Amino acid sequence: MAAENSPRQHPGLDLDVLTPWFTEHVGPITGQLNAELIAGGKSNLTYRLSDDANRWILRRPPVGKLLATAHDMGREYTMMSALADTDVPVPTMYAKGDADLLGAPFYVMEAVEGTPYRKASELAPLGADRTRVIAERLVDTLAVLHSVEPTAVGLGDFGHPEGFLARQVARWRKQFDAAHTRDLPAMELLHAQLADSVPPESAAGIVHGDYRLDNVLVDGDGQPRAVLDWELSTIGDSLTDLALMCVYHRMGAMGGGVTDVALAPGFPSEDEVIARYAKASGRDLSNFGFYVGYSCFKLAGIVEGIHYRYVNGQTVGDGFATIGQAVEPLLQAGLAAVKEN
Known part of the structure; x- marks a missing residue:
């Protein structure tokens, strides 16, 4: 076992413990196995592993107590493995390990080269034409994903699609109830x-479950190389992915949310995104207002949960004091979407 302060030991990853497992399940190592944390915090920990000749990615949940259904490594590994022989770009999955080794389930996958664009300021230097290409291919890739028949790739038992939308609406109402700090009449109305x-x-x-540009690695030609972050994936109504992506873009335009890529010059409008998806997928979008309303409800529930933790002193860091202000605009946008349905 590595000493506590050894450079061979990282949060949630002890290389001296990992190396024998790695050589047995992934392959031989040239020289010494090294690790660099490239994403962490409250999200899943993502390490870039390397030796003298190769690179890999290791993913595991954050260190500490977790919700039973959160940070599902097995879900990610199963989904990306199932999609390996389809036209959906995913990394090659090499092996998964159980909690006995590193204290939590984990998996090792291919290290794919590409950029996950999160900000309009990152796209702007590429120019409007390249940005449009990237955005259009993002939409096309989503249509390709939704064309995959789950049973054809071994995912027939992966989810419970019957009653999916009704269950999701009820689930997020429960989330609001669990995070109650204030009365939200608009939430009550939208839920109803x-x-x-x-x-x-x-x-x-x-x-x-969380499809957006910063969860896709894009190469220098604007081509999606890998769709990542499948921990919320399931089998259900795929139109929820398109609606959620559109609502992320709306949040960015309001000055909040995790991404504002839709503000970049050249990025298609929401109507253009929807029209391109409809053409590529052949899907009926006549009830799309419901899906946008639901996605607003879901994101408002997520934000209200963060606000609840802030109010109760359970958050660490800056930027939480005003996050609750995004809930009401999301609820109002959801009401408008349902009304226009």
Whole structure:
């Protein structure tokens, strides 16, 4: 076992413990196995592993107590493995390990070269034409994903698509109730309208669960090389992916959210994104207002949960004091979307 302050030991990753497992399950190592943390915090820990000749990626949950269904490494590994022989760009999966080795389940995958664009300021230097190409290919890739028949790639038992939308609406109402710090009449109204207007279920398909540009690695030609971060993936109504991406873009335009890429010169408008997806997928989007309303409800629930933790002194760092201000605009946007449905 490595000493506590050894450079061979990182948060959630002890290389001296990992190396024998790695050589048995992934392959031989040239020289010494090294690691660099490239994403961490409260999200899954992502390490770049390397030896003298090769590179890999190791993913595991954050260190500490976790919700039973959060940070699901097995879900990510299963989904990307299933998509390996499809036209959806995913990294090659090499092996997964159980919690006995590193204290939590983990997996090792191919290190794919590419850029996850999160900010409009990162796209702007590329120019409007290149930005449009990147955005259009992002939409096209989503349509390709949604064309995959789950049973054809061994995912027939991966989720429970029957009643998916109704369950999701109920789930996020429970999230609001669990994070209650203030009265939100707009939330009550939006929930009631969503519950009363659940559209007929479309064919069950793959749902990424968090599809946006910064969860896709893009190469220098603007081509998606790998879709990442599948921990929320399931089988259900795939149109929720398109709606959620659009709502992320709306949040960015309001000055909040995790990404503002839609503000970059050349990035297609929401109407253009929807039209391109409809053409590529052949899907009926006549009830799309419901999906946008639901996605606003879901994101508002996530933000309200963060606000709850801030109010109760459970957050660490800056930027949380005003996050609750994004909830009401999201709820109002959801009400408008359902009304226009």
